[in-house]
Amino acid sequence: MAVSARMDFKSRLRIWLPKLVLSPSLAMVLVFVYGFIAFSVYLSFTDSRLLPSYGWVGWENYSKLWRLSHWEISLANMGIFAALYIGSCTALGLGLAIFLDQKIRIEGVLRTIYLYPMALSFIVTGTAWKWFLDPGIGLENVMQTWGWETFGFDWIKNRNLAIYTVVLAAVWQTSGFVMAMFLAGLRGIDNEIIKAAQIDGASNWNLYRRIVIPQLRPAFLSAFVILGHLAIKTFDLVIALTGGGPGRATELPATFMYSYAFTRNQMGIGAASATIMLMTIAAIMIPYLYAELREKR
């Protein structure tokens, strides 16, 4: 009797063991991700300021948020940044990938050079570009001492143009990665199709426009999803490069959220802005992940 009960326990354990092994990770994700999201969303409906507080205020934080010019600036900057960042990375990445795919002799070296910025921290990238673009010591000063005395380049100090320096540094950091994605896509295209088109007399331009680029659709989709979610999460780069300034000229939703939740003691509004960021990313990621996971099985 005792023996069979123990056997029973052992075989039951054997059935449950895989789930048991998975459960710590699953529990962590459920609590620290989904539980925390629920908590943050809840906070966005409360009167929390310096510390979480549980007085229900309905949509008040959201209506306050949308009346803040600071938030409006962050969103407008996000629009400029995301459009230019995604567009430039895709164009540069695709161009470099196509050029590199022309049996270039030093491809390995070039690929390494294009890709190394991806290994760096945004804080390092921000520091390097911050001083290079600084009119006092960087490019402007160098050009002037080289004799071009009317040369001016003060975008990083200019309220209207500073956001473009963030785009520049971000494109520098990630375009190599997009290049690698497109290069992998190009290498996956069947050579027979290309040869057939060449025999039919298609020009290089038409070959790429009509045949090769349409075949890169999955790479375009992945690049868009990854760049889109990176754009929304951009935080460190702004902190290191411009600190959100001059004034509020380079504030983005991520820096907005951080300052409202942690330095301005407006936790309710900070939580509301974080919720909006999450919803935006979810709208991009969930359909993509759904399609990816369904395809496979």
Add this chain to the structure above:
Amino acid sequence: MRALIYLVLTLCALFYMLPLYVMLVNSVKPLDEITGGGMMNLPQVFTLVPWARAWSSAQIGVEPTGLSPYFWNSIRMVVPAVAISTLLGALNGYVLTKWRFKYDTILFGLMLFACFIPFQVVLIPMARMLGLMGLAGTTRGLVLVHVVYGVGFTTLYFRNYYAFFPTELVRAAQIDGAGFFRIFWRILLPSSGPIAVVSIIWQFTNIWNDFLFGASFADANSQPMTVALNNLVQASHGVKEYNVHFAGAILAAMPTLLVYIVAGRYFVRGLMAGSVKG
């Protein structure tokens, strides 16, 4: 035509090399050569003083400690976080491919989506939770945070890799009486080298380069390198020692850059897998 392609590729290479060149040459010249308009020039006087200052005596916050204590903070954070998240990822990938059960794909989807959330949405509750657990401001707290938000990626890597591992081998071992852990240890793990490298490089790079969690949850004794570098560069008092900033930036970039140069091929493969392509 080919000349044009080479020209464009070379110009782009110069663009990508530019910040690295600026950081390198300016980290080994005296300050007055930089402020005098010589940022693009090679150093006239070669000096390693900026490196020494960045490492051991520059003012970070209120202490003139240099970056070295923060470098070790980062190491103490990165090593356990990478090891734990990779091991968990391997076990999860094993379960999700070889011991499948109902709704496992949905659970995996939940874990995967967690990698992509804007971390702003968990900062406030996480700060409270670390406080409750007595881990606020500690390196152990940061390890926990990085394991939690990295395990989705490591699981993704191992799951995609183990999906191509012949399940018949696992079933045959089961018939021979091998248990769950024995099969993992003796059959899957020995062939997991390539994907373990990818997972380790990916996690190492991400965790070393993290700024948001370090800035939010660390105190002066546990701040990682990225936060310290930012404090060094943004300090508003005294003379701006650009050469020291550049040396510090290279010091902060060195570990991931070395990993990239030594194991770059795997790094690329890891990035590709990060795009959720198997």
